[in-house]
Amino acid sequence: MLRSSQYKLLVAITLMMLGCFACLGYHLYDLQVRRHLVLCRIANDYTRARAQLEPWRGEVRDRHGVKLALSVPEKTVCLSLEVCGDDTEAVASTCAMLLRLPCERVRSAILFAQHHLRPGGKAPPQSIELKHHVSLEEWTAVASAVRLESFGYHLGKLAPKEESKLFKLRHHLLSATDSQARLYPFGETLATLLGYCSPADNGLGLEGNLGLEATYNSVLAGTFGDYISEKDAAGNELPLQRSVYHPATNGAHVQLTIDLPLQQMLESELAAAVTQSQARAGCAVIMDPSTFEILAMAGVPSFDPKKPMASQPQDLDNQCMTVLREPGSVAKMFTLAAALESKLVTLEKSVNCENGQCLVAGVRVRDHAPLGVLTVKEAFAKSSNIGFAKIGAALGPLRLYQCMTNFGLGQPSGIPFFGATRGRVIAPTNKSMTDLTRAAFGQGIKTTQLQLAIAVSVIVNEGRLFRPLLVRQIESPDGKILRKFEPQFVRQVVSPATAQQLREAFKAVVASGGTATAAASPQYSCGVKTGTAQKADTNGYIVGAYYSSVIGFMPAEAPRLVIAVALDEPRNGYYAGTVVAPWFRAIAEQSAALLGIPPDKAVAARAARARFEVRPTPSIHAASTSTPRL
Amino acid sequence: MKRPVVILLLAVGLLTALGALALLSSFGGQPKIERLYAQLLWIATGLVCLTGGAFLPWEVLRRWWFPEASLLVAILLLVAVYLPGVGVMHNGARRWLAFGQPSEFAKLAIVIFLADYAARRRTTMGRRFEGFLAPGFVVALVTALIFFEEDWGTACLLGLVSFAMLALAGTHWFYLGSTLVIAVEAFLLRLLSNPLRMDRVMAFLEPEHYRDGTGWQAWQALLALGRGGWTGVFFGEGLQKNGFVPEQQTDFVLSLIGEELGFMGTLLVLVLFAAIFLCGIRIAWRVTDPFSQFLALGISLLIAAQALLNIAVVSSALPNKGIALPFVSYGGSSLIGMLVAVGLLVGVARQADRANGTASVPA
Numbered sequence: 001m002l003r004s005s006q007y008k009l010l011v012a013i014t015l016m017m018l019g020c021f022a023c024l025g026y027h028l029y030d031l032q033v034r035r036h037l038v039l040c041r042i043a044n045d046y047t048r049a050r051a052q053l054e055p056w057r058g059e060v061r062d063r064h065g066v067k068l069a070l071s072v073p074e075k076t077v078c079l080s081l082e083v084c085g086d087d088t089e090a091v092a093s094t095c096a097m098l099l100r101l102p103c104e105r106v107r108s109a110i111l112f113a114q115h116h117l118r119p120g121g122k123a124p125p126q127s128i129e130l131k132h133h134v135s136l137e138e139w140t141a142v143a144s145a146v147r148l149e150s151f152g153y154h155l156g157k158l159a160p161k162e163e164s165k166l167f168k169l170r171h172h173l174l175s176a177t178d179s180q181a182r183l184y185p186f187g188e189t190l191a192t193l194l195g196y197c198s199p200a201d202n203g204l205g206l207e208g209n210l211g212l213e214a215t216y217n218s219v220l221a222g223t224f225g226d227y228i229s230e231k232d233a234a235g236n237e238l239p240l241q242r243s244v245y246h247p248a249t250n251g252a253h254v255q256l257t258i259d260l261p262l263q264q265m266l267e268s269e270l271a272a273a274v275t276q277s278q279a280r281a282g283c284a285v286i287m288d289p290s291t292f293e294i295l296a297m298a299g300v301p302s303f304d305p306k307k308p309m310a311s312q313p314q315d316l317d318n319q320c321m322t323v324l325r326e327p328g329s330v331a332k333m334f335t336l337a338a339a340l341e342s343k344l345v346t347l348e349k350s351v352n353c354e355n356g357q358c359l360v361a362g363v364r365v366r367d368h369a370p371l372g373v374l375t376v377k378e379a380f381a382k383s384s385n386i387g388f389a390k391i392g393a394a395l396g397p398l399r400l401y402q403c404m405t406n407f408g409l410g411q412p413s414g415i416p417f418f419g420a421t422r423g424r425v426i427a428p429t430n431k432s433m434t435d436l437t438r439a440a441f442g443q444g445i446k447t448t449q450l451q452l453a454i455a456v457s458v459i460v461n462e463g464r465l466f467r468p469l470l471v472r473q474i475e476s477p478d479g480k481i482l483r484k485f486e487p488q489f490v491r492q493v494v495s496p497a498t499a500q501q502l503r504e505a506f507k508a509v510v511a512s513g514g515t516a517t518a519a520a521s522p523q524y525s526c527g528v529k530t531g532t533a534q535k536a537d538t539n540g541y542i543v544g545a546y547y548s549s550v551i552g553f554m555p556a557e558a559p560r561l562v563i564a565v566a567l568d569e570p571r572n573g574y575y576a577g578t579v580v581a582p583w584f585r586a587i588a589e590q591s592a593a594l595l596g597i598p599p600d601k602a603v604a605a606r607a608a609r610a611r612f613e614v615r616p617t618p619s620i621h622a623a624s625t626s627t628p629r630l
Numbered sequence: 631m632k633r634p635v636v637i638l639l640l641a642v643g644l645l646t647a648l649g650a651l652a653l654l655s656s657f658g659g660q661p662k663i664e665r666l667y668a669q670l671l672w673i674a675t676g677l678v679c680l681t682g683g684a685f686l687p688w689e690v691l692r693r694w695w696f697p698e699a700s701l702l703v704a705i706l707l708l709v710a711v712y713l714p715g716v717g718v719m720h721n722g723a724r725r726w727l728a729f730g731q732p733s734e735f736a737k738l739a740i741v742i743f744l745a746d747y748a749a750r751r752r753t754t755m756g757r758r759f760e761g762f763l764a765p766g767f768v769v770a771l772v773t774a775l776i777f778f779e780e781d782w783g784t785a786c787l788l789g790l791v792s793f794a795m796l797a798l799a800g801t802h803w804f805y806l807g808s809t810l811v812i813a814v815e816a817f818l819l820r821l822l823s824n825p826l827r828m829d830r831v832m833a834f835l836e837p838e839h840y841r842d843g844t845g846w847q848a849w850q851a852l853l854a855l856g857r858g859g860w861t862g863v864f865f866g867e868g869l870q871k872n873g874f875v876p877e878q879q880t881d882f883v884l885s886l887i888g889e890e891l892g893f894m895g896t897l898l899v900l901v902l903f904a905a906i907f908l909c910g911i912r913i914a915w916r917v918t919d920p921f922s923q924f925l926a927l928g929i930s931l932l933i934a935a936q937a938l939l940n941i942a943v944v945s946s947a948l949p950n951k952g953i954a955l956p957f958v959s960y961g962g963s964s965l966i967g968m969l970v971a972v973g974l975l976v977g978v979a980r981q982a983d984r985a986n987g988t989a990s991v992p993a
Binding site for chain 2 (some may be wrong): 003006009010013014017018021024025027029031032033035036039040042043046047230231232234241332376386485536
């Protein structure tokens, strides 16, 4: 039996303990019930996994379905710090060897992460990214090689603990996350048209930065999916806890009107032309005038879409659509079209070219050679500035401006393209007589080479302007056609009769006495217009810097192609008729061969017909265009 | 004394079952089921020991210097922990032997020893040597041994329980008071020279600042408890168990219960421990034999104080220290030791009934 004082103490201790229980009970109530919402929100910050699911970027294809730009899977290799543990040296050297990285860099990355990401050593284990842009093949090889590594252990005699550690190192040290890389199988071919991709600003997925990749970014990119889920301390998602899940919608495929074989031929010819003439730049376009589809579009210089940052900024420009130049004598076709359309002249009407020098409306105009009295057609063929300045002066500002605008000059071409410019034609209200006179032979206006090609297509197509096409159709990832682009009539620019006369004038340029006899091919007839424009900067025209272009159609009767070739500052001669016209001929002949266009000149035609009868070549072009000839 | 024993056993059974369920839930669907089998095996062993303790012929506990002998064994085991090659290092603390923690055994041994000692010297406990210096030396030795294996939680617990037992046994308050002052000073001195412990205390004082470092465990446990609310997120649906709370199967098991079963779950645990404590006190109150009285008191204090310390640590009411929740935490030696203690408590009740001539527990 205890004494009564001891019983009192016992009661006191009991009450004290019960008091402690009560206090703890209240503390738990406070924590779990009263602070429930606050703590729950903080806890969710740690455990909630919210992630965006990256869609697969769509492909860009040529008109036959050849992939010009596509996304391929690649991996980012990560290293688990938890598995690495204290074996930093062995892990660093092994990983560096496997991933072909400098050992010192891997080691310092691991050490940095160990000391900065885990203060106190109690925070959840983390992983660090070791290497980006690892191809699937390389990752497979690395993943199987790491299973055989010894990590500095002596494989013969291992304690059970070491064995489990080695197993962990081999199987759980390296992991990889998925990402996508943009691949351009044809490299620099089409680079200035396709543009390039770079990682998006928010770090998710790819973003088109230039060219069609940028123009059709919203179509190609698709839409991001997302999910809300829970994760464990290592950051791994717990799939069973997924509460919200929206899958990503992959990007659509964009099919271009570009014909890849034609494109490759055009690029190699243009590159040869630029090299041989020592030009600064060059561009060329091939269009189908019946549908206004752009079949090929080349520009020099180009860039490597894998490393666009290695190129000069001006190399990234699309020479056909974003670079503006004065067209020079090529613009005489607009003056002639306006004059013929308004019945001011006929092709046979004579005009005095004043032996090479004269004042027209207060402007001193010179010809490249002294010319006498010529017909309008001859003036066009010999490219007389004086003749056309006179015609322009007779036309007046309004009619010339309207004609140029109707042809599409100074207006959006209708092709959505990143950085495309509309050019400049001075409006008649503030147009002095000087400007008009100069505009009549191509000075003081600015166009892109594509706009000129479109204008020639209008002339070929009986004076009708259609909306030019670069994209044929947009296809959903599962092959459904989302949108198909058909030729779309815009307006009648000139009457069919005027167009017919203009074609005659174009043909005269190639005929003897014209400026572009070098463009004439023994097999194919064609019609062209040459232009040799003196380049201007802010201080006026630059001496010795020319922009030489030849633009035309072939074959002359029932033309199938419109071809524009231009060289920027050629140094081995500068007259378009001598520098550019031979390349026009080469491109025209090869295009015809590629597309199976039969020769139309009498001598060659007979021989060729015999060849075609023996071995009929299926026409690539005809087979691929289902649209009826317009 | 049928009712206290039934309530006691019921509470212990419920807590043990809750512990096994929490262990099952803590796997989070991962196939680590061998831990559950180990725990079930220990529960079975513990129940056998409990029955053994309950039916132990009462004289054995006090004959042949049994209390002194068991204490000596406990001290030897505690010393063995310090020997290189014998003791096992884990989490910076050297407190394991190959088969378990000797401190669990030492707790029980010292309670039995003090009960026996106080019962023998009932009349002379007020004296300086017999009532204070001799038992005080033994307690100080064991506590210091445990303290220096870096098991501060158990050392504090043992000090508190011994303190209460000596006070009840009649040691003069002056001696106890002065010892308390010296012990607190020594404790603080040690604390200031140990950066790890100091960090834990700082983390306790400034949880916001240390939440991603030293305070990570306590902070995550707090979040787990807070997520629970009234009724919890439901059994098995807890999220903080996926690697956020370290040691959640052992010392921090209450945070799992609090998250999945909510305040109702933690309240149930509290109530069950309070019930165990009250049953122990009730048994101590009713028996007439002083040894049985001191033993019952010591055991109930031991269980209740350990539970209180653990719950206070998990709910961030006290700085972090490694101490298990009796019956619930995963771990063999702690569970078996506690079940043996409960068995002794039941044995005390049986012995009292036998003395009174009524049978409370069917044989």
